[in-house]
Amino acid sequence: MKPSQVGPSLSRIVKCTVSWDAQIRNLYSVDASSYVVKPQVVAFPRNESDIVKIIKFARKYGIPVTPRGAGVGLVGSALGRGIILDMRHLDEIRLGDDHVKVGSGVFKGRLDKILQTRNRFIGPDPSIGPHCTIGGMIGTNASGIHSLKYGSTIDNLIQVRMVDGSGTVINFPGNRDFKKIINKIRSSEDVSFPKVSKNSCGYRIDKVSLEKDLHKLIAGSEGTLGIIVSAKLRTYPLPKNICLCIIHYGTLTEAVRDVPNIIKLQPSAVEIFDSNITKHIKIKIKMSSKTGCLIFVEFDNMIQSSKKKIYKITSGQIIKTETNRDKIKKLWNFRNSALAYSLQSITKNEIMPHLIEDAVVPVKRLPLLLKILEMISKKYGFKVIIYGHAGNGNLHVMSILRQRDIHRIKNIASEFFSGVISIGGSISGEHGDGFARSEFVKMQYNKKTYDLFKQVKKQFDPKNILNPGKIISDHSAVTRNLKV
Ligand SMILES: Cc1cc2nc3c(=O)[nH]c(=O)nc-3n(C[C@H](O)[C@H](O)[C@H](O)COP(=O)(O)OP(=O)(O)OC[C@H]3O[C@@H](n4cnc5c(N)ncnc54)[C@H](O)[C@@H]3O)c2cc1C
Structure with missing residues (x-):
């Protein structure tokens, strides 16, 4: 046609x-x-x-x-x-006691408001706040600030109803037609996944070993396995009290070295920002001009004892503790503007492609990740701005390139990703593969795992009409459709 x-x-x-x-x-x-x-x-x-x-x-x-x-x-x-x-018209919301059934086009902001009237919330909370939809969150396996405690979308997904690439309506879990693919996944040897707390690269077959897990395969599938009509998600009671501690460090390396100790206290969030971001902070905190970076640590449980303990274990300087909910919300709003602040830092002849912005590594290896980044940014001569979900080992690295260096993008990505993989990480913690990373999925996983991904895709979408070229890709797309 x-x-x-x-x-x-x-x-x-x-x-x-x-x-x-x-x-x-x-x-x-x-x-x-x-x-x-x-x-x-x-x-x-x-x-x-x-x-x-x-x-x-x-x-x-x-x-x-x-x-x-x-x-x-x-x-x-x-x-x-x-x-x-x-998908905007699929916007139905049905509340349950500890879950919610939602149309895939429901905006998170609308859902949050309704849940709030019941003193509840959903776990994943991307920094874009109210402006994303449930379908998009499932599609990317989105996470966010509080995923450290409440998990990514995949951990909160209970059911999915969707239309596959043949036009068949499927309900997961509880669909026996997919026994064959489950058996293949279960019986495959040498399937290997990075041991990280969140992962949005490839298909999450690591979470699927029984038919009751099949809905998890759809999380992070980027519209390539089916069109989600509706989903059931877990909800949690809003915490009674919260406390936010702001810790100052001289350098990013000092800060990330502290993170494994901090997460032992079971905080609900641990977020990091470099000085490119902290300079925008417009609240009264004692910040010296030497501020290399800040870490925000939030507790929503055992507040008093956690507050005491963090003073003992941190190597940084605690410059503020806040327990007023409205003030904490303002501080998180500052965090949620980190991408906007980063964009303000680029000049007319520069670009900031989302490319190496979402790596996740085991938390103890964050210092190694910084070393890899330093090496590559020096080699290719580009600046970086760093912030993100340090408690999960997930750093958002905004790379600022000169427009004329576009031809270097593929090499930069390739070398950075190979470094990330070599230290046990994933090339995407929460944003997914899309055009930027689908060609590198083969690099992330071994051949057996990638072949299984292809079989999964074929089972759900035999004619390859659902968002082709994403996740499973034989072509390089990292620069092809870049806007400059
Ligand atoms: C400023 C900013 C901050 C951000 N912060 C975070 C963060 O902290 N954490 C995080 O995880 N992400 C973050 N993101 C990324 C983004 O918010 C998430 O990826 C979000 O979940 C996308 O939602 P969306 O509705 O816009 O989806 P879209 O961008 O429209 O789609 C995303 C993917 O989901 C698929 N999809 C959408 N609807 C369906 C459906 N019904 N069925 C099947 N597939 C579907 C699409 O095909 C696509 O592959 C941020 C983005 C911005 C701009």
Whole structure:
């Protein structure tokens, strides 16, 4: 079918809005990543039946389909050249005592507000705050500040309802049709995964050994295995009291060396910022001009004893402890602006592609990660800004490159990722693979593991129409669709 025929033909078979207007296509050609890809059509399904029809149509004509939530993913995983499915209308919320059933297009902010009236919350909390959707969070296996205590999306997912690449509606767990793939995963020897606290690279077959785990395979699958219609997620009671300690260190290395001791106290969050970020902080704390970096440590349990203990164990200087909820919220807002502050640091001829921004390593190896980074940034002559989820060993490294150095991106990524893998890490802790990292998934995992990923993909999407080129990829995409 010719691209110009896709929109009119699709609109004849579904009741929902389908747009192939140039302005809409431009709007959906970008997300929060550094990439741009113009789709042929954008569809706004109103229900499951629309999705099934669209998938069957796409499968018949071999047209790629990419689901999209809020489009705030950082690696281009919601961009595609075929049909984009904007999931906003799948917005139903049904509250349970200790869980919530949500449509995949539900915005986290709306869910948070409703849960708050019941004194509850969901665990994963990406720093984009209210502006992402449940489908996108599942798609990337998003985490966030409090994932140290409450886990990533994968750890909080209880059920998934989705439409696979053949247009079949599937409920997980409890679907016996996937016994074969489970057996393959279970019986495979030499499957190896990094021993890290969070991981959004590849398919999480490490979490799937029984049929009851199958829904976990969908977390982090970036729309490549199915279009999520709805999901059931765990909820938690809001903590009664919280306390935030701000610790100052002379250097990043000193700070990350302290993290293994701090996490022994079981905090709910441990976040780090370098001086590029701390200089934006506009609250009254005693910060000397020598501030190399800060760590924020939050406790939401055993506050008094944890506060006492942290003074004893830290090698840094505690410059503030705060227990007022509103003030703590303001401090976290500062943390949530770290990416915006980073963007303010680049000049006209520079770019800051999301590329090496999401590595995660065992916490004890954070000093090694910094060494690897120092070596590579010196070799290629680029500056970095560092912040992130230190308690999980997950550092967001914003690399500031000159526009004319774009041709070096692949080498930089390749060398950095090989360093990360060599110290037992994963190339993505929470943002996923997308255009930036899918070609490096083969580097992360051994051949047996990667071959299993391919079989998983084939089982769910035999015609490869669901977000092709993401996670399983034979082509290099890291610079192909970069916007400069
Ligand atoms: C300032 C900023 C801060 C951020 N901080 C964090 C952070 O702390 N932690 C973190 O984990 N992430 C963070 N992110 C990344 C981003 O917030 C997450 O990736 C988020 O979950 C994306 O949600 P979305 O709704 O925008 O998804 P999109 O970007 O629209 O989609 C993401 C992926 O999910 C797939 N998808 C979407 N809906 C469905 C569906 N219904 N079915 C199947 N697949 C689907 C898409 O195809 C795509 O592959 C940050 C981003 C920004 C811009």
